[in-house]
Structures are given as C-alpha cells and as structure tokens.
Amino acid sequence: MPSAEQFEPEIVAFSCHYCAYAAADLAGVMxxxxxxxxxxxxxxxxxxxDILYILKAFEQGADGVFVAGCLxxxxxxxxxxxxxxxxxxxxxxxxxxxxxxxxxxxxFFMSSAEGGRFSEVAxxxxxxxxxxxxxxxxxx
Amino acid sequence: MxxxxxxxxxxxxxxxxxxxxxxxxxxxTCVAVCLSGGDKEVGILASSLRMADKVSGKDRVFSEHTVxxxxxxxxxxxxxxxxxxxxxxxxxxxxxxxxxxxxRFPEIRVLPGLDTVCMGMPEKEGVWVERCSGCGSCLLDKxxxxxxxxxxxxxxxxxxxxxxxxxxxxISPDTPCAWQLIIDRLTAWGKLEMLDExxxxxxxxxxxxxxxxxxxxxxxxxxxx
Numbered sequence: 001m002p003s004a005e006q007f008e009p010e011i012v013a014f015s016c017h018y019c020a021y022a023a024a025d026l027a028g029v030m031x032x033x034x035x036x037x038x039x040x041x042x043x044x045x046x047x048x049x050d051i052l053y054i055l056k057a058f059e060q061g062a063d064g065v066f067v068a069g070c071l072x073x074x075x076x077x078x079x080x081x082x083x084x085x086x087x088x089x090x091x092x093x094x095x096x097x098x099x100x101x102x103x104x105x106x107x108f109f110m111s112s113a114e115g116g117r118f119s120e121v122a123x124x125x126x127x128x129x130x131x132x133x134x135x136x137x138x139x140x
Numbered sequence: 141m142x143x144x145x146x147x148x149x150x151x152x153x154x155x156x157x158x159x160x161x162x163x164x165x166x167x168x169t170c171v172a173v174c175l176s177g178g179d180k181e182v183g184i185l186a187s188s189l190r191m192a193d194k195v196s197g198k199d200r201v202f203s204e205h206t207v208x209x210x211x212x213x214x215x216x217x218x219x220x221x222x223x224x225x226x227x228x229x230x231x232x233x234x235x236x237x238x239x240x241x242x243x244r245f246p247e248i249r250v251l252p253g254l255d256t257v258c259m260g261m262p263e264k265e266g267v268w269v270e271r272c273s274g275c276g277s278c279l280l281d282k283x284x285x286x287x288x289x290x291x292x293x294x295x296x297x298x299x300x301x302x303x304x305x306x307x308x309x310x311i312s313p314d315t316p317c318a319w320q321l322i323i324d325r326l327t328a329w330g331k332l333e334m335l336d337e338x339x340x341x342x343x344x345x346x347x348x349x350x351x352x353x354x355x356x357x358x359x360x361x362x363x364x365x
Contacts, residue, residue, distance in 0.1 A: 052184060055191070
C-alpha cells in the first residue's frame with residue numbers, strides 16, 4: 001500500500017448545477033487552488049443523485065465520493081438537497097456494512113457564490129481520504 | 141400489495157456461504173413499490189455484495205435481473221437460461237416468489253433476501269402500513285370499511301377494549317385504535333346503531349387457522365379442483 005504522502009486518491013464529486021458546480025467554476029475564476037483529485041460529475045440537482053451512482057463510483061475504483069448540493073432551504077427544486085442528504089446517509093450505512101467505512105462518502109451544502117467553500121471541501125475530502133488510504137475495492 | 145423489507149446485510153452474506161454464482165433476482169410488482177425488491181434494490185444489493193466480497197477477499201459472481209412477477213410461472217419461465225448459469229438465486233421477492241422459484245428450479249438453491257411483512261399500502265412517502273390479514277371472510281361492510289381483524293391488536297369483533305386511550309392502542313402511541321376509528325366513522329355517518337348488533341364468535345377456519353388455503357374458479361378450471 002502506498003504511504004499517505006504518495007497516495008493520490010480519486011474522489012468523485014456529484015455536484016449540483018445550481019450551486020456546487022457553479023462554486024467550483026467560481027473557484028477557478030478566483031484562481032483558488034484545490035487538489036486535482038476531484039472528478040466532478042455535474043447533476044441538474046443534488047436530488048437526482050441515486051444511491052447506485054455512489055455505489056457504482058466505489059465499485060469502479062473511487063476512493064471517496066461527495067455530493068454537494070445547495071444550502072438548506074435554498075434548493076432550486078425545493079428539497080432535492082435534503083433527499084440527497086438522506087441518500088448519502090443510507091450510502092454511509094451500506095459502506096459501513098460492506099467494509100469500506102462510512103467516512104468515504106460525505107454530503108456538503110454550499111451556494112454558487114462560495115468558490116472558497118468548494119475549494120475547502122475539496123481539500124478536506126482529499127486529506128480525509130488520503131488518511132483512510134486507497135479503497136480496498138481497487139485492483140480487486 | 142405485499143409489503144416486505146430487506147433482510148440485514150450480514151444475514152444475507154451469512155446465507156450465501158457455500159454459493160459461488162449468485163443471481164440476485166428482483167420482483168417488479170409489490171415489493172418494487174415498497175422499495176425492497178425492484179430493479180433498483182437489486183442493483184444496490186448486488187453492488188454491495190460484490191464490494192463486500194472484494195473487501196473480504198472472496199471471488200463470487202453476482203449477476204442481476206428483475207422479473208415482472210416472481211409468483212407466476214410465465215414470468216419465471218422466461219429466465220430459465222439465466223438461472224442455469226447460477227448455483228443460487230437470491231430472491232428479492234416475497235415469500236410466494238421464493239417458493240415459486242424453488243418449485244420451478246428444484247436443483248437451484250433459492251434464498252430469501254427479504255422478510256415478507258404483510259398486506260398493506262403506502263401511508264405516506266417511505267411508510268407502509270398493514271391493512272388486510274387475508275382472513276378469508278371479509279367483514280368490512282359491518283365496520284365502516286376499517287378492518288378490526290388487522291388493525292386491532294387483539295382482532296376484537298366487538299371493541300374497543302380497555303386499552304384504547306385517547307384514540308390510540310395501548311401497544312403503541314403511534315397505533316390508532318381501530319375501534320375508535322370505526323366508532324368515529326359510524327358517528328360521522330349517523331349510523332352508530334350498526335354496532336348494536338353483537339358479532340358472534342368467528343369461524344376462523346377460513347383464515348390460516350384452517351390450513352393452507354386454495355381458491356378455484358370453476359369458469360376457468362372446470363370445477364375439477
């Protein structure tokens with residue numbers, strides 16, 4: 001297993017078009033740096049994230065996954081972000097039972113104006129997954 | 141519809157000991173509606189089992205499929221070729237589906253992935269409640285369309301009992317007293333006198349107490365049952 005310094009995790013970020021995706025865009029415009037480990041998948045709303053998307057990401061080798069939706073009470077589709085939060089909670093329970101651990105998946109809320117927040121979340125998740133090490137699914 | 145819930149993941153993994161090629165088979169009818177056995181749940185369970193195996197160093201094959209109904213021969217027969225490639229079917233159908241599959245494929249190990257709970261309906265998003273016990277002799281005409289056999293914890297025919305407090309059953313503050321519901325509805329209809337008729341002790345032989353039941357239609361079967 002590579003050491004924590006060598007290991008570059010692959011992290012999938014399911015990001016809402018109206019907030020996190022725009023925030024990631026803003027982070028770029030603001031010249032804010034964040035780790036290149038994040039692979040963004042744009043969704044029309046975080047509420048469209050399916051639990052199978054999260055599981056398939058892990059099954060195909062992701063070391064970590066996060067879902068980023070609008071601030072609570074700020075969802076363009078009223079409560080898509082809250083639905084996403086419940087699905088992430090279920091994914092955490094499943095990952096625990098599978099043996100991957102619940103910390104490999106997380107839900108974040110942010111607005112489209114928070115470029116800094118997106119870059120902070122990207123760093124936080126990268127560090128977290130780096131500490132957890134590579135997913136045991138990889139290379140299997 | 142039939143309401144079921146997924147067995148605990150660790151129980152499913154324990155059941156699968158000794159299996160190598162597993163077909164995770166969903167049912168697209170009742171249990172798909174109560175989100176325990178449809179196509180999506182098959183995907184979630186199969187993906188979880190594959191990953192859990194990789195984590196624990198096992199190398200089993202989990203394939204996925206969902207049939208329209210596991211409780212009818214014509215739908216089961218469609219998957220004969222798929223079944224032959226496996227030594228085990230992990231059924232995400234109700235108990236009827238599991239038994240139908242076992243009967244059709246006696247050489248294959250058929251395991252239940254669900255615990256079948258009851259006959260009922262969705263009360264609201266994500267909540268399913270029991271509404272019928274299949275007692276074989278419906279009395280809803282006498283009880284304002286509310287079933288005391290199912291919804292009264294004691295299945296009283298002449299209720300309520302002393303455990304009814306504030307419209308709730310003594311078994312749980314979340315359970316409405318069926319007899320309170322019946323009385324409230326008959327009161328609203330102005331037909332409370334319907335309850336003056338005392339119901340005699342019931343013949344439970346029409347229920348499961350009379351053994352496994354069978355229904356035949358003479359029109360279709362010719363009356364030779």
